[in-house]
Amino acid sequence: MSALASSTGRARIGARTLRTDRWWLPPLMTFLGLMAFVVYGLVRTFMNQWYWVPEHNYLAPFFSPCLSEACVPGSSHFGQPFPDLGWLIPPPIFVLPFVLGFRLTCYYYRKAYYRAFWASPPACAVGEPHSRYTGETRFPLIMQNVHRYFFYAAMLVAAVLTYDTVIAFKGTDGGVGVGLGTLLMVVNVVLLWSYTLSCHSCRHLIGGRLNHFSKHPVRYWLWTKITWLNGKHMLLAWCSLASVALVDLYVMLVAAGAITDLRLFN
Template structure:
């Protein structure tokens, strides 16, 4: 004889926020500090509008790539200057950063990171959130998270442009071939950026989604399997690429400002 389940009265009511005794608050705190530091640095850097181009070695800071405004210093605009100089309140990075930040902000991992760290929604597993209601991502502005797939295409373009910047950075002091520490850092950065971009859930869906039979599409299945493997490392790639972008930007800024010279490995 099957016993019927006893009636329930809803969630268990606890007098404390959580029964967890570990430092559950530490991961969201670290995430908050790291993301906040990046936002502060990026905001300051975008409005500095200087020290982003090293003409001797063709180093272009990633925060200023591509430099499309008429205010860009000579030599830094590899793709022309189709956009006008709108003054100090609208520096060249503001033409491109919205697309780059849009891709990161709508990323599935970053949603989890800043939802927990900034909105404490929820701050950790088995910890109650302070919000009385939750409407998901069905209303404005969170409904805009659904445009992530379109920002993915912009991210592919930006990654390709940064790859071009890296290729032309193989330049020596005499104009020939050369490799410096900045070149190595830029190579590492574009590798991490490509890995992060291609590990995106939208990329995985693009190459393998809507297929009923993988056996009939061996090439797409191979691409999907590689994207799936990368997707398993999405969090690691998200943080490492974020750090590498900031590190290269800081490095180019210091070299361009004359704080130190670029150590040359070849020429």
């Protein structure tokens, strides 16, 4: 005990890590996955076409809500308050900053891209290459502190996508119709709501600032459900990211005439 108490400083290890497993694989896969979504998102945004299927009321998630005068007829469900600003500022630019703001400031995504893109650190028990650490106290990382406000914007966007899904149940003859695109949109909004509600900010909003859960049984019940979802936040983050891209790609292919929507009825 005396020898341990008298020791000072940390062990001097020249190697960056003593781990012998493939610790570099998870951050590499995270980097490739996020980069694939970023590249697809940029191409899709500035493609600025094939996002509305009028016969089935399919609106691609990347273009919802479509609030610009540049939007094709029928795709603007909430009006067109913004002017057509040309190809440099396509319709998604007016909404994507709020959606990306929620994802970029998400606690899980921060861990993911800090490790995958900045190697800060790349994995547990692996030294990072940076000489100093300033945390999230300077611009732009200080913006991480506004995550709770992006949460409210994400709730609004999820509500809009839910509306898009509801109107996608309209059949070609004016009745009710269901196609493969409709089902994909349903899965997408379920995953988006699950990811959004599993957010740490939502958990705090539901159960925070309470001294006695026993005096607030409804909020306590909601808090337990949000806590259960919160435990799956990482899985929901990836599943919802993939579902957004998949639905957007499907709507694009149908709108471009590359494929025909598989109709289950009507």
